[in-house]
Amino acid sequence: MAGGGQLARMTQQAAIALGVSLRVLAAASNDSAARVVADVRVGDDRAADDLQAFAKGCDVVTFDHEHVPGDHIRAVEASGVPCRPGADALRHAQDKMVMRERLSALGAPCPAFARVPASDPEGFLAEFGRQHGWPLVLKATRGGYDGKGVWVISSPDEERDLLTRGVDLMVEQHVTFRRELAALVARSPYGQGAAYPIVETVQEGGICVEVISPAPGLDGDLAAEAQRLALGVAEKLGVTGLLAVELFETAEGGLLVNELAMRPHNSGHWTIEGARTSQFEQHLRAVLDLPLGSTEPTAPFTVMANVLGGDDPDVYARYFHVMAHDPGVKVHFYGKDVRPGRKIGHVTALGGDLAETRERARHAADYLRWGKR
């Protein structure tokens, strides 16, 4: 797995049970996954030579992020090591404009969008705003994550600096949504597909803070439509491995695609305890072209809450309260240095009562961050 973050770290947990030897290409020997994987190569996964040296001898290469350049992936494939997902599929998770154009061509529902031209961007935005209404959403087509690279603007010149900085930008209609959902599916090279229950994701300041599975009160037909949509996109784009489709449930009750990720996804961390097969195991099964595992839930509700860094880096001191307070809550830490606002771990609660299960996850996550409630 190229990339040494928490997704690779949690993939290692699944690899252990499967008896699969995971090699990781990490940027540094103290990266989240590098701390727990025996076979670590330290290098730059965006550098062709480092990627090629790392891939040599692997049965298959996969990724814990979207940032490996397509040409380098193609070079690895040309050397005889399959990459899953492949470069042609991964493009759609690397470039939001490429994704929007392709999904629209496939008839998948998307917000109105356009590329922002280099000449007279303000005039273009003014016209787009006249057609679709204000505010608008500006997005860097590449390189954004956790809301970095997304700007909501109320007038054409609100981000004038950005418009002149030479960043490739697209603009989208600002969607009024009821809530955000995510559809997580896996697809193997053989062509088998598997879909997890549709979840609700709750974001604060562009960062996902909570995931509820299944999305409470979601209409059964709409849930099935979201699963079909994600399986269809995985098939049409030739995705191998996991595909997460981030969705908006609009005020009118329809679905719009926000974006795609082709790797284990934050919206799927709940599956470690909340599904028969965790997303990390499923990703390994899919990229190794093994039969996929059951996505059956293990509880009526599973709630995952991300733990963000607070002011006090001594998180471990707070384990005592959290574990004594609720022996059913599961704590996951990523072995990352604590910085305010940084995702450093997550907690999961399972239960039959939604409000209570949310409260248990919330309490544990807040306490781990702040040491109080």
Ligand code: ADP
């Ligand atoms: P990132 O790649 O940083 O995750 P996203 O494209 O997922 O960026 O956008 C981050 C968040 O911004 C979304 O989760 C959503 O809350 C909000 N957002 C993105 N696009 C739109 C839109 N067209 N209308 C309204 N809100 C949006």
